[in-house]
Amino acid sequence: MTVSYGIHNMSESLPLSIQFVAGGLLLILLSFIYSTLTSERPHPSFPVISLSEKGLGPKASFFRHGKDTIIKGIAQTNGPFQIVTGTGPKIVVPNRFADELKSHDALNFNEAFAKDFFAEYPGFEAHRQGLQGDNLIQEIVRVKLTQSLGLITGDLVEETTASIHDYFGEDSEWHATLVKQNVLDMVTRLSSRVFLGKELCRNERWLQIAKDYTIDSFIGARLLRLVPSVLRPAAHWVMPHCIRLRREYADANKLILPEVERRKECAEKAIAAGGKPPKTADTIGWMYEVARGRKIDYVAAQLSLTMAAIHTTTEAITQALLDVCANPEVMQPLRDEVIQVVGIDGWSKTALYKLRLMDSFLKESQRFHPPGFASMNRMVKANIQLSDGTTLPAGARIMLAPKYSDPTVYTDPGKFDPHRFLREREKPGQNNSWQHVTTSAHHMGFGHGQHACPGRFFASNEIKIALAHLLLKYEWQFDGSGPSPEMEFEGSSMTDPKAKLLMKRRREEINLDGQTSEA
Numbered sequence: 278m279t280v281s282y283g284i285h286n287m288s289e290s291l292p293l294s295i296q297f298v299a300g301g302l303l304l305i306l307l308s309f310i311y312s313t314l315t316s317e318r319p320h321p322s323f324p325v326i327s328l329s330e331k332g333l334g335p336k337a338s339f340f341r342h343g344k345d346t347i348i349k350g351i352a353q354t355n356g357p358f359q360i361v362t363g364t365g366p367k368i369v370v371p372n373r374f375a376d377e378l379k380s381h382d383a384l385n386f387n388e389a390f391a392k393d394f395f396a397e398y399p400g401f402e403a404h405r406q407g408l409q410g411d412n413l414i415q416e417i418v419r420v421k422l423t424q425s426l427g428l429i430t431g432d433l434v435e436e437t438t439a440s441i442h443d444y445f446g447e448d449s450e451w452h453a454t455l456v457k458q459n460v461l462d463m464v465t466r467l468s469s470r471v472f473l474g475k476e477l478c479r480n481e482r483w484l485q486i487a488k489d490y491t492i493d494s495f496i497g498a499r500l501l502r503l504v505p506s507v508l509r510p511a512a513h514w515v516m517p518h519c520i521r522l523r524r525e526y527a528d529a530n531k532l533i534l535p536e537v538e539r540r541k542e543c544a545e546k547a548i549a550a551g552g553k554p555p556k557t558a559d560t561i562g563w564m565y566e567v568a569r570g571r572k573i574d575y576v577a578a579q580l581s582l583t584m585a586a587i588h589t590t591t592e593a594i595t596q597a598l599l600d601v602c603a604n605p606e607v608m609q610p611l612r613d614e615v616i617q618v619v620g621i622d623g624w625s626k627t628a629l630y631k632l633r634l635m636d637s638f639l640k641e642s643q644r645f646h647p648p649g650f651a652s653m654n655r656m657v658k659a660n661i662q663l664s665d666g667t668t669l670p671a672g673a674r675i676m677l678a679p680k681y682s683d684p685t686v687y688t689d690p691g692k693f694d695p696h697r698f699l700r701e702r703e704k705p706g707q708n709n710s711w712q713h714v715t716t717s718a719h720h721m722g723f724g725h726g727q728h729a730c731p732g733r734f735f736a737s738n739e740i741k742i743a744l745a746h747l748l749l750k751y752e753w754q755f756d757g758s759g760p761s762p763e764m765e766f767e768g769s770s771m772t773d774p775k776a777k778l779l780m781k782r783r784r785e786e787i788n789l790d791g792q793t794s795e796a
Contacts, residue, residue, distance in 0.1 A: 315366035317506060319674060325359045325366070326350040334587075335361035340503075343768025344650045351678055356667055362767055363502025364392045368675045369651060374663055375677050375718035378653065379726025381661060386728035387412075388656035389674050396499045398513050400522030401494065404573050407446040407581035413564075413573060414581055417474050420732040421563035422471070426738060427626050429471050433742050434624045436478065437463070438790040441746050449782045453756055456778045457595045460743075461488060461587070464594065467739055468586040472560045472579060473533075490525045491584045493518045499766055530576045537561055537575045576665050586732065586739075593639070593740050595772045598747065600642045600693065602755050602778060607695040608748065611635055612786070615745045620787045629738050632745075636713045637699035639740060642679050642720035647737055650768045652721035653677040653728075680719045711735045749785040753778055 319325050319335075326346055328338040338346045339360040350369055359366045378384060386644040387408040391397075396405040407414045444459045465487050469478035477483050497518035504512045513519045528708065540561050564578055603607050614634045622628035654676045661669040669675060682690045687697070701711040709715065714733045716725040723730040728735075745754075761773035 283567050318361050318674055319361060319366040320368065320670060322668075322670070323357050323359045323368055324350075324354060325361065326353070326369075327361075335359075336363070340767055341765075343765060344770070346677060347650055347768060356665065357669070357675075360768075363499075364506070365674070367654075368669065368673050370663075370669070370675050370677050372680050375653065375725055377664060377723070378655070378661075378675075378677070379718075381655075383657060383659040383661050383671075384655035384675075385658050386655060388658075389654040392674075393502070394494070395501055395509070395513065395708075398519070400497070400513075402526055402574060402577035402644075403490070403580035403584050404498075406577035407585070413567065413571065414578060415731050417560060417567050417578075418582070418735070421567060422560070422732065423734050427732060429735075430624055430626065430629075430738065430742075431465055432470050432475075433739055434790070436467050437746050438743050440466040440642055441743075441750065445747070445780070447782050450750075451779050451781045453777045454780050455774070456598055456776060456780075457591065457772055457774050460595045460598075462476060463743065464587055464591045464739075467743065468583055468590070472582055472586075474534075474559045474561075477532070477536065477758070481533065482528070484524050484551065486532070487580075487583045487587060488530050490522065491587045492526065494584060495519045495588065497522055502767070513795070516734070526576065526580065529580060533561075533576045533579055541565060553671055583762050586736065589730075590736050590739055591650065592771055593643070593736070595745055595776075596646050597639060597642050597740070597744055598753060598778065599760060599772065599776065600645070601748070602753050603760055604693055604695060605637060605754070608742065608753070610695075611638065611744075612748050615749060615789075616786050619745065619789060624742065624789075626738075629741050632741055633699055633702065634695065635741055635744065636737075637697060637702070637711075638695040639737070639744075640698045640711065640713045640720070640722070641693060641695055644687070644697075644720060644737070646770060647679065647681055647722055648770060650681075650747070651676040651678055652724055653726065655728075675727075677718075677721065679721060683719075686719045695702045725780045746789055749787075749789060750783065751780050752783050753780050755779070 321406070325335050326349055327333060327335040328339070328342055328346060328349065331338075331342070339362055343360070346360055347369055350360065351371070355371075357368050357370045359368055361367075391404070391408045394404040394408070395401050396408050397650060440463045445454070462484075462705060465484050466478055469483065470488060472478075473483070482517045497513075497516065500516060500518060501509055544562075544565055560579065560582060561575065564573060564575060593669065611634060614632055618628050618631045622631065654674065657669050657671055657673045659671050663669065680686050684690055698711040698713075702708050710717070711720075714723065714737050716723050716729045718725060723733040754778050756777050758777070761776040763770045764773055765771075
């Protein structure tokens with residue numbers, strides 16, 4: 278009685294304008310809480326899958342055992358079903374609908390990921406720039422990077438040669454190494470060489486920012502997904518990984534912006550004099566050309582490209598080395614192919630295409646250890662009726678189930694077979710259907726359809742060049758503990774950062790350094 282009287286009395290003493298403001302703020306807060314909670318409710322038309330036999334609810338099931346949760350959903354249903362992620366429900370659509378959805382106009386790629394990677398929060402500017410609706414980053418990769426692969430091959434070979442000796446060393450005695458850390462250091466150099474040029478790619482502060490931002494952004498996003506949604510707007514300000522992200526973004530601005538301004542000044546002077554901007558073979562120049570007056574955060578864009586390239590390529594090369602050690606009989610055939618192809622053609626687009634066994638090996642590694650068990654993540658912008666009559670509702674986020682272990686597609690799918698896709702390409706009319714970079718409903722390691730990874734051609738070349746050097750210049754084997762188990766989070770897998778391999782320097786049969794051509 279006394280308390281309610283005190284509140285009533287206090288409200289009467291406040292100016293009416295302040296009461297209106299306070300009431301408005303309370304309504305906004307309640308509206309935010311309501312909309313957040315309702316947006317994370319499962320859709321009523323689709324079954325929700327959980328590993329109840331393990332005592333886990335839907336969210337814990339996908340968080341801890343995402344792959345098993347999807348496999349259970351595929352086994353128990355004949356149509357779409359739901360899993361519950363840290364940012365709300367997603368509908369898993371059977372693989373048989375992949376081709377009818379791969380380029381559907383009512384599906385949006387960027388909006389499907391913006392919620393998962395908290396693109397609106399400070400520090401996550403790279404995700405925001407990469408997921409903007411104007412697709413600037415995708416255009417830079419597709420139009421500039423992919424079409425310049427022949428020009429940048431020499432840069433990749435030169436930087437691989439320099440960085441591999443810096444990070445993997447010359448020790449000819451067997452010794453243990455944290456393989457993923459060294460691969461991460463090398464890939465950061467390689468990607469930065471192409472994206473920023475020779476000077477900045479060897480700038481120690483930039484290399485540290487590039488690595489740390491990549492790691493902190495993925496870990497920060499994952500940890501935020503564990504926080505109750507209504508608390509995230511406050512929690513991200515005090516979470517260590519998010520604090521570091523904001524600092525790394527600020528430091529990147531100090532390093533990159535002066536170079537951006539110098540390039541823009543040169544280009545503007547050339548245009549004013551009636552000429553054309555100087556041609557460049559790195560993304561600062563490409564961004565300036567592709568932007569065509571559009572507003573662009575150059576630093577966020579650089580971090581977006583770097584983050585995507587470093588994470589995926591590091592995982593692919595590390596997993597390839599682990600697979601070589603798990604299947605040592607393929608090591609010498611891979612070396613022999615590099616010796617024959619590069620020995621004759623040098624480093625060129627033609628040579629990289631001719632590394633057919635390596636191409637098959639990498640595609641099998643991706644099939645056997647998919648970085649994400651499901652693929653084709655999309656936001657549904659308008660109701661979509663599937664060919665079986667099922668309606669995917671507007672506002673839903675979807676993903677497509679895979680076929681990596683389907684025995685009707687892959688013979689003996691539980692066996693790692695380095696020659697699997699080489700044999701497929703040898704069949705009549707199938708030469709280009711099963712390349713490392715080729716996407717299909719049966720193999721969605723790089724996605725599928727109009728939103729398939731635009732950087733996969735660059736990534737494949739980079740991986741092949743790096744792996745060729747690593748195999749010819751070093752011996753590899755497991756240490757006594759054997760292979761480390763993969764780490765899983767919400768259906769995504771990654772190699773163990775603490776995984777160790779034994780290695781030693783060997784004398785390569787041919788000189789891999791600097792043998793480049795334009796062919």
